[in-house]
Amino acid sequence: MSKKINLKIDGIPVAVDEGTTILKAAKQLNIHIPTLCYHDDLCIAGNCRVCVVEMKGSRTLPASCAMPVSEGMEVMTNTLKVRTARKHIIDLLLSEHNAKCTTCYKNGKCELQELAAENKISTASFIDLVPHKNYQMDAYSPSIIKDDSKCIRCQRCVRTCEELQHVSALGVAYKGDKMKISTFFENPMFEVVCTNCGQCVNRCPTGALVERNYLEEVWAAIYDPDKHVVVQTAPAVRVALGEDLNLEPGVIVTGKMVTALKRLGFDSVLDTDFTADLTIMEEGFELLTRLKKALVDKDPSVKLPMATSCSPGWIKFIEHTYPEYLGNLSTCKSPQQMFGALAKTYYAQKRKLDPSKVVSISIMPCTAKKFEADRPEMRSSGYKDVDYVLTTRELAIMIKQAGLEFASLPESHYDSIMGESTGAAVIFGATGGVMEAALRTAYEVVTGREVPFNGLNITPVRGMEGVREVTIKIEGTVPEWKFLEGAELKTVIAHGLTNAKKVMDSVRDGKSNYHFIEIMACPGGCIGGGGQPIPTNAEIRKKRTEAIFAEDSGMKIRKSHENPEVIAIYKEFLEKPLGHKSHELLHTHYKERARH
Amino acid sequence: MSYSNLKRVDLIFDKECNPKEIIKNTWAKSNDQIINELLESGLKGRGGAGFPTALKWKYTAEQPEPDKYIICNADEGEPGTFKDREILFKVPQKVFGGMAVGAKVIGAKEGFIYLRGEYRFLLPELEAQLESFHEILKDLKIDFRIKIIMGSGAYICGEESALFESMEGHRGEPRNKPPYPTIAGFRSKPTVINNVETLVYAFMICMHGARKFKDLGTADSRGSKVFSISGDTPKAGIYELELGMTVEQFVEEFGDGDTKAVQVGGASGFCVPRKKFKETIIGFEGVPTGGSMMLFNSSRSMFNVLHNYLEFFEEESCGQCTPCRVGCQQLILGIEAVKKGERHASYLEHLQKLAQTMKITAKCGLGQSVANSFFSIVENFKEEMIY
The missing domain is CATH 3.30.70.20 (Alpha-Beta Plaits)
Incomplete structure (x- = not known):
């Protein structure tokens, strides 16, 4: 146990751990000192000076965020001197x-x-x-x-x-x-x-x-009688949207959100989860195929480890920073872009719509998705696959603009087709989720049995550590995948690009022999995305993550390959994973970018 | 040249000094002896802040960390100061000597001189001098090396923690304190950072003993000091003088007969108006100075003087903290607005309150000291600010 330091703040004695700042000590006494440059997730800057306090014996007013406590210290947070200085600042x-x-x-x-x-x-x-x-x-x-x-x-x-x-x-x-x-x-x-x-x-x-908000563009599409507006919602949105609509962090609002979207006037409210499941099919088979080429065919051109490609922030990062590893990225488009490509092909055909009249909107926890949708590669339907990307925050604004009392909305279900989801798809929203979903499917494809984890919960890949390495031993393979018998699948999960860099450096330096890498650009994965409600901190991200896994465990179907709509689309349209149509619509390529 | 009122001292530039001898003799003493000698002398930092040198060394010596550094702050950027340049030019061996003694006391193997970017012309000679100094150390089997690091011209890098940042290859911005350099300085290791002049005095105290230094000056301001004298004076230049003189005595010697104000301590120092010459002592009991003494005669507009200082701070602030970055801009626009009649004269009081806030809330000494010249000029020359 660390040493306790005794001090007084506004005359109230308090004992705190050595190294605690005045700001945090005050918080323990429920004394609120205003701050601006301070943020829970970041190192101390001490540059705005809004949090200055008076300290007995000091000529100057120290910044409470940066000043560690010391024995016998007497701090005043609310004197005339402090208030005058704070107001000035x-x-x-x-x-x-x-x-x-x-x-x-x-x-x-x-x-x-x-x-x-x-x-x-x-x-x-x-x-x-x-x-x-x-x-x-x-x-x-x-x-x-x-x-x-x-x-x-x-x-x-x-x-x-x-x-x-x-x-x-x-x-x-x-x-x-x-x-x-x-x-x-x-x-x-x-x-x-x-x-x-x-x-x-x-x-x-x-x-x-x-x-960059696209509120007016989306409203215009909704109000345009000629347009059929489809909206897809990413997994992480449903566990965070409530925060911008007077609900506590960690409340699952899937059903209310769907109702709200319908009330806003979207013609069809669909789920990115559907293409998350599809991503697992494509990416899972891509990984298995790469493993087969490497291990059986001894094809030297096969790039391993294979890295996930769902996070557009991560994609742009690797394009700038490690372009020599672009071949290691899965060629799968992100679920958003798979959805967009299918919305104006498969969906339009099934619903007998003119694809030029379909406007495809996505609600994402992410700002990078806006850039992703604008990439020139993302027009495989012959149109811009995703027309507008809104963040969770923008959706909350629209709900308020429409005068909906969100908390009291009834719950409703996603439309069909492309509205069916599984637990595997939901967990895409949290770090480790893509890995877990992929393992649930790939392990079963290879062995014919479910992953050997209680209740399908592959807990070792979960958590908030920046980099997590997990090895899965494959045993009891079916004949087709016999070459994987006894193999140890080495995986690593990283979230936040600082951690991505650690993983990539270790790959580059030959210090690791991973097969499969999951990287999400944002802390905590998509639940901590750049388009999510503000504020964010570790506690809030933890609550959103818990909600994601709660949503997963409450789902009837929890494996991507069991999603009935996924089964149907392969039967009716795509034929098989990595098939011709898939390549045309669901896969992409990357480009090297400058390092500055 | 006569010094009727003032005692001229010749400790710093005295060439009768054999660095090798002094080092040899000093190495025969224990670190405690050296610290006690320095403590006895009463030497305070000559950069302006005036922290007792002996304590700085003592605190750093007490740190258990194996890697420590001694740094000579030669980023002499205070407007009106040019004495470190002269010291480095004339007696570099004494500077190195002071660093070596400091290194012995604290247990450092590496020392650095952070040289002001504008002093690059000194570099070749300093490097040559350093080579011969390293020879002395080699002869005496002393494991200590000095390296010269060039600054790039930012005033803020004279602030010790910004200087460390700059040396580490970062943007020159002051750090939060604590921790202080004695605990975590350069490379987050215990570090002694001293002004050029301080190091020479420390070395001279090793040579002559505490007595010679202590006998000079006053109780609060022991010893002598090198002054950089400029402005409206017929005798601009570098002078080493005993501390404890009044501004009046100083002006009698250096003024041009029409001195209306003396800016003591540069732009970050205090302006002493004629009516306060008699009562103001130059030293820690009155107005401290890092050596800059600027004399102004009645032909000078104190508005312009202040405006010039504020422009300097506005530009040289690192810009990270609000009081300094925005405060400087407000002070400058504020006095301009009053002068132009766009704001009422009472706005000056508002600005003085702002300066007070800057003095107590800015992150480092730069922002805190803007108030010094602002207060002392606005208070004493209010009419020049308004009309």
């Missing part, structure tokens, strides 16, 4: 901030706005600095819009991009009054290593970094 930030709150996308969701309101900053007492700067909005990216005029230089985005993602697309440029958050050579976000993961958006306290 908020006032200074407002003078630097383009405070056009009523027309800001983050209006009502801005931490600076909240602080200003809390401290009753009435009229800006300092000179407005915005007209003195030559701000230009970076609105070139299909995923993220960066508006420096709203930036308060807290560097949460910089720390996110560096610490969590190891991308450092955003960094600090210049100094003094010219200091700003920028990119390599101040290029647009669209033209640098940015993976569009949106983790910066999740952590930006103001409207300086927001998703």
Whole structure:
């Protein structure tokens, strides 16, 4: 047990572990010290100075987020000196901030706005600095819009991009009054290593970094009588959407969400889970085929380990950072894009629709999906496969705009076809989920038996550790897969691109001999995606994950290959996994990108 | 040249000094003896902050960590300061000597000189001098090496933790403190970082003993100090003077007969107006200085002087913390607005309150010290700010 330190905060004695900061010690006493640059997921910056407190014996007011406690310390969080300083600092930030709150996308969701309101900053007492700067909005990216005029230089985005993602697309440029958050050579976000993961958006306290929203475009499609608008919802959305609609983290809102989407006017409410199951079929067979080519045919051109390709943030990361490993990526499109390609082919045919009149919308926990949908490769239906991608947050906005009282909505079921889901598909939303779903199917294909884990729960692949290695021994194979008898399938799971880098470095340096790699760009997987409700932290991500697995265990069908609609589509349309049609519609290729 | 009121000292630039001898004799002493000698001398850091040198060394020596560093802060960037340049130019061996002694006391094998980017011209000679110094160490079988690292011209890198960041190849931004350098400095190892002049004084105290130094100056400000004197003076230059003089004595010697203000300690220091010359002591009991002394006569606009300082800070702030980054911009625009009549004169009081907030909430010494010149100029020359 670590040493206890005794101190007093606002006269109240408290004993905390050595190394605790004043901010955290105060929290233990339920004393709230306002913060801005502080974020649970990130290292301490101590640069906004909003959290300053008075400390007996100190001439200066230390930042409570950065000041460790010491024995006998006496801290005052609410003196005239503190309040004056705090007000000054908020006032200074407002003078630097383009405070056009009523027309800001983050209006009502801005931490600076909240602080200003809390401290009753009435009229800006300092000179407005915005007209003195030559701000230009970076609105070139299909995923993220960066508006420096709203930036308060807290560097949460910089720390996110560096610490969590190891991308450092955003960094600090210049100094003094010219200091700003920028990119390599101040290029647009669209033209640098940015993976569009949106983790910066999740952590930006103001409207300086927001998703590019497609609300008006989607409303226009819904209102267009000529258009048949289909919507697909990703697995992770249903366990987080509630947070933006006055529900607690971890509440599963699948049925309410479906009702809401129908009430919004979508013609057909379908499930990305369907193509998640399809992904497992394609990707599972792709892995087995690669293993066969490597082990039986001794084909030297086979690339192993094979890596998952569902996460578009991860795809762009590998395209920039490890282009020599593009051949190791599964050629499977992500479930979103498989869905899009099928929506305007299979679905349109079955429903006797003109595909040019089908508008395909997806609701994703992700900002990178917006970029993915815009890739030129993603037009295999002959049209743009996915027309518009909305984040979980945007869907919540639409629900509010439509005046729906979300919490009291009845539950309803997805439409058919392409609305059927399994537990295996749902868990795509959490780190390790794709691996678990793939194993549930692949093991059964190879052995004819279910995975040898209690209740199909492959618990070793679950968890929140950044990198998790799991070896599965294959025994009792059916004749067709006899060559895998006794083989040890070495898998690794990583989430957050900093962890992806660790895995890829170990592959590059020959320190590992994995067969199958699952990588998700975001912390916790899609449940922690860049399009999910704000705020995010480890606790919230844990609750969403628990909800995902609860949803899985409550499903009747929990293996992708048992999804009746998946069975039907192979029978009626695709013929077999990795077949000709699959290749045409469900698989893709990647491109090398610059390293800056 | 006469020094009617002031005592000129010649410890720093005195060439009668054999570094090898001093090192040899010092190595015969225990580390405690050396620390006690320094403590006895009363030497305080000559960069401006005035932390007792002996304690800095002692705290670092006490750290159990095997890797430690000693760093000479030669990023002399304070406006109006140019004494470290002269010291490095004239007596580099004494600087190295001070570093070697410090290294012995704390147990460092590596030392670094962080040289101001603009002083690159000193580099070839310093490297040559360093080579001969390393020969001395080799002869004496002392395991210590010094390396010179070039700065790139940012004022903020003179702040010790920003300097470490810069040395480590990062953006030069001050760190949160604690931890202090004595515990986690360069490469997060215990580090002593001293100003150029401090190291030479430490070395001279090793040579002459504490007495010679302690006998100079006052109770709070022992010894002598090298001053960089500039502005409206017929005698601009570098002078080593005993501490404890008043500004009046100083002006009598260096003024041009029409001195209306002296800026003590550079842009981050204090402006002393004529009416306070008599009562103000130059030293830790009055106005401390890292050596910069700028004299202004009645032809100078103090508005322009302040504006110039604020422009300097506005540009040289690293930009990370709110009070410094935004505060500097507000102060500068604020005094401009008052001068132009766009804001009422009472806005100056609002700005003074802001400066007070900057003084107590900025992350590092840069942002905290902007208030010094702001207060002392605005308070003493208010009419020049408004009209």
